[in-house]
Amino acid sequence: MDILVCIKRVPDSEAQVEVKEGNVLKIEEKYTINFFDNLAVEEAIRIKEKVGGKVTVFTFGSSSSIEVLRTALAMGADEAILIEDENVPYKDEFVTAKVLSRAIKDIPYDLILCGREAFDTSSGLVGPFLGKMLGIPVITMVTKVEVKPDERQLEVEREIEEGRELLRVNLPVLLTTQKGLNEPRVPTVMGLLKAMKAQIKRIKVEDLGIKPDSIGEETKVEISKLWEEKKKRRIRWIKGTPEEMVKELIELLKSEARVL
Amino acid sequence: MDFNLTEEQEFFRRTIREVVEKMIIPKAEEIDQTDEFPWELWKEFTKLGYLGLRYPPEYGGMGLDKVSCMIFYEEITRGSVGFAQSVIMNMLMGTHFIYRFGTEEMKQRCLIPAIRGEKIATICFTEDQSGSDLASIRTTAVKDGKYWVINGKKQWITNGPICDFATVLATTDPSKGLKGLNFFLVEKGTPGFYPGQKIQKIGCRGTVTGELIFDNVRIPEENLLGEEGKGIQYLQEILDEIRIMTGAMALGIARSAYDEALEYARKRVAFGHPIGHYQLIRAKFADMATELDAARLLVWRAAWMLDKGLTCTKEAIMAKMFATETCIKVVDECTRIYGANGMALEYAPQRHFRDARFLLYGGGTHEVLRDYLGRLILGKL
Numbered sequence: 001m002d003i004l005v006c007i008k009r010v011p012d013s014e015a016q017v018e019v020k021e022g023n024v025l026k027i028e029e030k031y032t033i034n035f036f037d038n039l040a041v042e043e044a045i046r047i048k049e050k051v052g053g054k055v056t057v058f059t060f061g062s063s064s065s066i067e068v069l070r071t072a073l074a075m076g077a078d079e080a081i082l083i084e085d086e087n088v089p090y091k092d093e094f095v096t097a098k099v100l101s102r103a104i105k106d107i108p109y110d111l112i113l114c115g116r117e118a119f120d121t122s123s124g125l126v127g128p129f130l131g132k133m134l135g136i137p138v139i140t141m142v143t144k145v146e147v148k149p150d151e152r153q154l155e156v157e158r159e160i161e162e163g164r165e166l167l168r169v170n171l172p173v174l175l176t177t178q179k180g181l182n183e184p185r186v187p188t189v190m191g192l193l194k195a196m197k198a199q200i201k202r203i204k205v206e207d208l209g210i211k212p213d214s215i216g217e218e219t220k221v222e223i224s225k226l227w228e229e230k231k232k233r234r235i236r237w238i239k240g241t242p243e244e245m246v247k248e249l250i251e252l253l254k255s256e257a258r259v260l
Numbered sequence: 261m262d263f264n265l266t267e268e269q270e271f272f273r274r275t276i277r278e279v280v281e282k283m284i285i286p287k288a289e290e291i292d293q294t295d296e297f298p299w300e301l302w303k304e305f306t307k308l309g310y311l312g313l314r315y316p317p318e319y320g321g322m323g324l325d326k327v328s329c330m331i332f333y334e335e336i337t338r339g340s341v342g343f344a345q346s347v348i349m350n351m352l353m354g355t356h357f358i359y360r361f362g363t364e365e366m367k368q369r370c371l372i373p374a375i376r377g378e379k380i381a382t383i384c385f386t387e388d389q390s391g392s393d394l395a396s397i398r399t400t401a402v403k404d405g406k407y408w409v410i411n412g413k414k415q416w417i418t419n420g421p422i423c424d425f426a427t428v429l430a431t432t433d434p435s436k437g438l439k440g441l442n443f444f445l446v447e448k449g450t451p452g453f454y455p456g457q458k459i460q461k462i463g464c465r466g467t468v469t470g471e472l473i474f475d476n477v478r479i480p481e482e483n484l485l486g487e488e489g490k491g492i493q494y495l496q497e498i499l500d501e502i503r504i505m506t507g508a509m510a511l512g513i514a515r516s517a518y519d520e521a522l523e524y525a526r527k528r529v530a531f532g533h534p535i536g537h538y539q540l541i542r543a544k545f546a547d548m549a550t551e552l553d554a555a556r557l558l559v560w561r562a563a564w565m566l567d568k569g570l571t572c573t574k575e576a577i578m579a580k581m582f583a584t585e586t587c588i589k590v591v592d593e594c595t596r597i598y599g600a601n602g603m604a605l606e607y608a609p610q611r612h613f614r615d616a617r618f619l620l621y622g623g624g625t626h627e628v629l630r631d632y633l634g635r636l637i638l639g640k641l
Contacts, residue, residue: 016526032278070271186279189309193322195275196268 001053001149001171003044005113006100006130007037007072009065010120023226033068036115039177042184043145044113045076051149054078056107060099061085066200074187074195081201083208092221093121097129102208104134111154112174116141124176131174139167141178263557265327272328276335279308284339291342291466292611297422298343298466305343306377311351315359319367320375326501326563330508334559337512338519341615342466344509349418350374352505354381356498357427357443361485366445370425379424384414384472391416391621392628394429394492395437399474401430401444401484408444408484410477413456421455421470424448428474429495432488441491445483452477463614500576501566506623507559507576507583511552513619514587517612518548521594535597544593552590555583577633581626584619591616 011017015030033041044055057072059065060083069080083103085091091099104112112134114127124140131138143164144157156167159178187195205212238245238252253260265273283305291298314329315321324332337344355374358366373379390396399412410430414420425447433440446453456471486494522545525536535541558579565572595602595609602609620626 014523066267067271067274071275074275186282186308187275188307189312189322192272192275196272 001047001051001111001147002107002109003047003053003055003111003113004104004107004109005037005040005044005055005057005072005077006126007041007057007059007068007115008034008118009059009061009068010034010118013119019226019228023223025226031064031067033071034115034118034120036117036119036177036179037068038071038115038184039179039181040113040115040175041072041075041077042182043177044111045185046182047111047145047147048076048078051147053110056081058083058100058103060096060103069200070195070198071187073198074191075185076191079201080198081203083203083205085205091215092219093123093125094129094220095215095218097126097133098218099205099208099210100126100130101133102210103203104130110152110171112136112172114174114176116176116178127174127176134174136172136174137169138174138176139169140176142175143178143180145175145181265331269325269328269331273331273335276310276332277338279310280335280339284336284343288340288343289608289611291340292615293465295342295460295465297346297468301343302346302377305347306350309376311347311377312375313351315355315371315375319359319372326504326566327560330504330559330563333505333508334512334515334556337509338516339512340466341464341509341513341618344512345418345464345467345618346380348505348509349383350377350381353383353498353502354419354423354427357383357485357494358425358445360494360497361443362445363482366483370445370447373424380419380422381425381427382417382419382423382472383427383429384417384420385429386414386416387412388415392625394441394495397429397431397441398434399428399430400434401432401442403432403481404478406481407478408481410444410446410474410479412474414472414474416459416469417472418467418469420472421458421468423472426453426472427485428472429491430474436489438492439489441495442488443485443491443494444479445485446474446477446479450477450479462617463611464618500562500572503576503580503623503629504559504562504566504572506619507555507562507579509622510580510583510587510616510619511556511559513612513616514548514552514555514583514590517591517594517609518552520608521545521597525597541597544597548590548593551586555579555586558582574633574636577624577629577636580623581629581633584616584626587616587619 009031011027012030012032015028018026020026041057048055055077056079057069057077058081059069062085066082069082073080083099117124128138139156139158141159142156143159146155148155152171154169154173156169156175157164158167238248287298287301312321313324313332316323333348336347355371358371370379374381385394387398399414401408401410410428412430425445428444428446429441430444431440432442452475454473456473458468458470461469525541526534528535562572562575562579565575591612595613598607598609601607
């Protein structure tokens, strides 16, 4: 099974971020692979380990993004491709999906995995756009994947409001990953060494038949303004006997904080 | 000249950091509190294969450069010093002489399982009357036909009470002083070889440190590692690496304290602002960051010299001492940044404060090292 995974390098959740003049973000030098993309890489490798095949990871970004490609290689991906965005001006999700779809067009695939959304921009659009552009079905918020290789089908569980649904879909398909899908592995030394030595394939947007200058025009959505909202600290006091308080706290952690 | 790590080394560093953050840091406090060897973590971690970093692939290693090894030592120590000490003992001192001078059979029996984490290694130098002063070692090895008979007691042995095999420094001729010293391989189960008391320590808890007793231990003659009379010469071969490694461990402890204090200074509010807003706290970070950077450059420079095959005895001592003194200062400053919380057992600074102390003795006391470095600089007068 040929699996493609689209990943993104994003600021670490602990990195300090400041909004500067002209909607520019000043981000502390702490980056990592996007949380949901990491789930996608892990799932791709698990599927490969089960039914065989090849995992190729893509990213559309700067040379620094090579590090997240190497992370995926260390985990067990077979090939990594960087689509360079060095000369590319600001791009929206539509353009990112278009560039990825051009890069993917000539590569054989059965399954494409994307994170549910990027932790920095949180739009959740690239996956669905990419599926549309490639003309394949898209299933979002996936929490479980079962491969049925003989039928060339997948059985997919996804999160819905207050529940789950189980779907069956023909390959090829694009899935976006949701928290809970898996627990990404820690790379072994062998994986790490392989990743350190691996040649990363680099593609320029020009090679995909897209002129960097034209990207500005193709971008449909622009950011007008960015600002930080000071979080208001809401403190709520729970009253009652210790037993009642614990009960209510657990209820609130489930229903409001949604951490349980 | 190029001060950058290669892109591969940078990636290695980041990955190790993430592995440590995921697997080791969450357990660090528990390891310190219980002071028990973390067997479960040991099994889980060694399975990944990192213990072979400095050995060639034919023994399950990676043959990685020394700069990358130092990066590894720093990162793993940042996770938990107690755990790191045991890991590094298996990776470096506890296995080096078997790799260099052991028979192929010994390598199969000891080196490879140690790299896999299936066996615990150690090296024994120290005795009650002999630390830096190796010439006064009293553990003896006497030839008896095709055997060596070892007698003596070793102290402060990292991994000692739980080791599966030990590289033991013993004298074959006390009248020869340093030139009488030799390394021997002694394996668990050999009659007369057994662990003594475990030492209760204020820091580096989790590592089992203690005595090893040799009571008429008979080992085959091939267990003498290398040529007789050359022990001290062989030791010189890795002393530099051990010292640089100790410097890297100092960086690890210091960074652990520094990173936590940085987060604390950003969040802890006093007089209406996070304390990092105030000049005297900012000055602490400015000084700590500068000295940590300088220490890391010294450590990396010395490791780079090792990689280039250059003599780096002076540079290794400088790196070890400067990184250690920086660490001692940083862990102290960090407890001050935490205010009274720096004294509370529920906060981490006190752990780093305790852990840092071992650096002052491991790899040589600074009293001995400074004098030695001074002699190297001034020459024989």
